[in-house]
Amino acid sequence: MSRSDDIVLTARHWIGTPYVHQASVRGAGCDCLGLLRGVWRELLGAEPESVPPYSMDWSEPQGDEALLRAGLRHMRLKDRHDEAPGDVLLFRMRSDAVAKHVGLQARAGEGASFVHAYSGHGVIESPLSPPWRRRIAARFALPTEN
Known part of the structure; x- marks a missing residue:
C-alpha cells in the first residue's frame, strides 16, 4: 500500500466521528484540525507541537494566519x-478571511473528494467541487516521518 493510500484509508476511518470543537478522538469527536491531528498521530506518532485552546472564530479578529x-x-x-x-488542504471559507478549515484529499482528478470534519455533519467525505476548489489557500504533503 502506498503512503497516499495509508493517509486516505486512515482519514476515511474517521468518517462518522461527530463534530466536537477542539476534540481529536476517532469515533468520539473532532473538528477539522482534530481530524488532521488524529491522522497525524496514527501515521506519524506524536504531534509536532501542542495546540493551544482556540475559539470558533480563532485568528479571524486579528487576521492571523496561524494555521x-x-x-x-x-x-x-x-x-x-x-x-x-x-x-x-487548507481552505479560506471567505476570500477575505484567514485560512482555517482543513481537509485531506481522498480522490484526485475526475470525482475528486476530500475528508473533513464539518460543523453539523461530523467527519464526512465531500466532493472537491468548484466552490471548494476556489477556497483552497494551500496544499501540503504530510511528512514521511515525524
Missing part, C-alpha cells in the same frame, strides 16, 4: 494545482 504558518512549519507546501490523494 497556514503551522502548516509551513510541519509539512511540505505544494503547488495548489498539483493534487494527489493524501494531500492536506
Whole structure:
C-alpha cells in the first residue's frame, strides 16, 4: 500500500466521528484540525507541537494566519494545482478571511473528494467541487516521518 493510500484509508476511518470543537478522538469527536491531528498521530506518532485552546472564530479578529504558518512549519507546501490523494488542504471559507478549515484529499482528478470534519455533519467525505476548489489557500504533503 502506498503512503497516499495509508493517509486516505486512515482519514476515511474517521468518517462518522461527530463534530466536537477542539476534540481529536476517532469515533468520539473532532473538528477539522482534530481530524488532521488524529491522522497525524496514527501515521506519524506524536504531534509536532501542542495546540493551544482556540475559539470558533480563532485568528479571524486579528487576521492571523496561524494555521497556514503551522502548516509551513510541519509539512511540505505544494503547488495548489498539483493534487494527489493524501494531500492536506487548507481552505479560506471567505476570500477575505484567514485560512482555517482543513481537509485531506481522498480522490484526485475526475470525482475528486476530500475528508473533513464539518460543523453539523461530523467527519464526512465531500466532493472537491468548484466552490471548494476556489477556497483552497494551500496544499501540503504530510511528512514521511515525524
